[in-house]
Amino acid sequence: MRLKAVLLNCTLKKSPAVSNTEALMRKVIEVLESLDVECELIRVVDHNVPFGVESDMGDGDEWPKILEKVLGADILIMGMSIWFGVRSSVAQMVIERLDGTYNTTNDVGQYPLYNKVGGVVVTGNEDGAHDCASNTLFNMSHLGLAIPPNADTYWLGNAGPGPSYIEAGGEDHPYTQKTTQWMAHNVVHLARTLKKHPIPPEGNTVPGWQPEDCKHREQRMPAGHVG
Amino acid sequence: MRLKAVLLNCTLKKSPAVSNTEALMRKVIEVLESLDVECELIRVVDHNVPFGVESDMGDGDEWPKILEKVLGADILIMGMSIWFGVRSSVAQMVIERLDGTYNTTNDVGQYPLYNKVGGVVVTGNEDGAHDCASNTLFNMSHLGLAIPPNADTYWLGNAGPGPSYIEAGGEDHPYTQKTTQWMAHNVVHLARTLKKHPIPPEGNTVPGWQPEDCKHREQRMPAGHVG
Amino acid sequence: MRLKAVLLNCTLKKSPAVSNTEALMRKVIEVLESLDVECELIRVVDHNVPFGVESDMGDGDEWPKILEKVLGADILIMGMSIWFGVRSSVAQMVIERLDGTYNTTNDVGQYPLYNKVGGVVVTGNEDGAHDCASNTLFNMSHLGLAIPPNADTYWLGNAGPGPSYIEAGGEDHPYTQKTTQWMAHNVVHLARTLKKHPIPPEGNTVPGWQPEDCKHREQRMPAGHVG
């Protein structure tokens, strides 16, 4: 059972500029590939992705082709830089574009990102990784992704301006090395489990949901469906 | 396979004062019990729980008995009120006390909260639920819990002061009703799955971890361990 | 002493699409104009503003002309919509572009946004205004702006999807009306005060600062400079 991962690099810088976040994402990819996961790394700003909250904003919007890859993957990793303590504008834009997925469902009536697994990579010269990761993983969970334990890895320096991941030799930082291992392994563990044992479409489906349904739960949930 | 859930109500108010958060937590319990989950609801401020980051602060600390229940459960739900846009001080205190779990592992070397599932309940008269839920679910994921899709339910009114959940008739609010169903079902779905198919202790264990281990991954991960 | 205010509308939507945030910003402008403030409202996405952290990214970048207006104003108001509980990507992009101002100073060696005053306007269909406003006002304070009491106004509905400011009749919401008054008055009060009594360049200047300077404070701060 081979898994696919899509990794969206949400740096502000277009290729071929050096991306510190990408350098750490490549460490994650090394682990994922060692676990037999097929990885595709996409630098969002290299594509024409306009602001918006629909899945296709028209006018040459290249988000649909990225979204198609996300929908075809088992694992979604978002990488981002920190600016002013907050996730990059590109990361925020990607989350906004994923809002469009709320308008469709998977085959069993759940949000289309159900049964996929999310993880986050953050780099900054200082402070802000918790805020970036918590917002992003939470948004992912709202969109339907499951979040394994220790689903993030990050590098950052101490207080104030300073060198970034590559220049600072972040690849040798033990904590980041450890969490890179943990994150990469755990997204794979959970993705494998959910691929074999998906979350049943019970109590969590979208179409036609009405508050009244709550009173008739037995009609929506066939006996023995769970487990 | 019966599951156990511990629900920590992190309101500021001691019993018997009315707790809006508890009112919504009881809605969650209704769904959990309908799914054959044994539930225990604990109002933290009714117990002597001092500030600290160890699992036992001595001097009559009653956190150890609460922690024991958390460690014996499959599902941990934290309920909290919003104050000034941020989770209640009691919720923050509970997260701080859980820091003590980092000093131990489960039987296979992972953090002791691995293979448990987390969810969050938030109420406020206005604004702040995303911040409370994202921080809390993220902290839970760091502690080892897995987070299912749509792992939170909340109620809040529109901008500014106003009535809280009970007085405002929040129990009839369709969005909160829907997310209560989704959250309760999904923590159960994922807890059942992880109870049968736990996250393997591969690439995510604590004791004796050293950066050097990364170079010898095959020694740490027996072939065929995953899946 | 006439004041100038620049108001940056950080909606995702280009003109002529309706902007709920703009509708509330226009309420702020009404108050500002009644207090004899000259206002200029700029919708950022109507201009060619690329991602980046420099003040001029080249290639037809239109940020420099916006920045020039900001630098010429006494008051900077940022308006933004909430997406997924976080400020819009456009608002984040604007903050990132303001990073470029750190590379210059005003005439007395402070950051160039010193002695200007900041305020924030937020709209969303639900939840997230505190997070948007706190991050934005804090970032502004780092950039050099002063923040008066009650420096934000926002509108949002109750939990979950729902109508936005205009459709929901947010203009009649007492709390938002009140905070619009407070915010608009207070940015003017403080801007007037700082225009007459600027923050002295003492203990807060940029160029050539070295930790060693701390030991020679009297050299940097002429007697009687303060007050």
Place this chain on the structure above:
Amino acid sequence: MRLKAVLLNCTLKKSPAVSNTEALMRKVIEVLESLDVECELIRVVDHNVPFGVESDMGDGDEWPKILEKVLGADILIMGMSIWFGVRSSVAQMVIERLDGTYNTTNDVGQYPLYNKVGGVVVTGNEDGAHDCASNTLFNMSHLGLAIPPNADTYWLGNAGPGPSYIEAGGEDHPYTQKTTQWMAHNVVHLARTLKKHPIPPEGNTVPGWQPEDCKHREQRMPAGHVG
């Protein structure tokens, strides 16, 4: 014109345990005292301060005596440690207790903390200072305090566990030294200015405010009141 500052140390640890946050707060005090500010440092957990949102929770509550000092000061500095990326539970508790001030006004009808100035000190072994500072300064601004530019100073190490401020030699960290100077000077500059030129009670008063008043602004605001 001598100023008074109250500094609330919101560490989790009771005296005489070492407080890293206090060590940095003492650096701030050094600067404040050099600027002729009378400083009082209070470690909140050394006092009996229960959870709550009223100014006096009874039963030996010692918050009222702390609040009295805050109300008598020109400058309020809150110091706090980071836990799990979020401000300490004690800092959150202090903000919650300040909620009680909304029930009173100063002599001219503004919130009682108007015309005071706020600043923040944060220490942690890693990540989270922006989140702590932004929430706290924003909450302060809601309560009525004015926030000068660069109103925070913090120290934190790089990603992951590690030594705290004192052990790590944080007192020699240039960025923290610089921001300590900036913060301390700027709270003094602004407090002096507001003491001489307070924010006029115009458009920002509490009692009896009604939306209708907006239509009769001229009645509430005597000509020439501003400036």
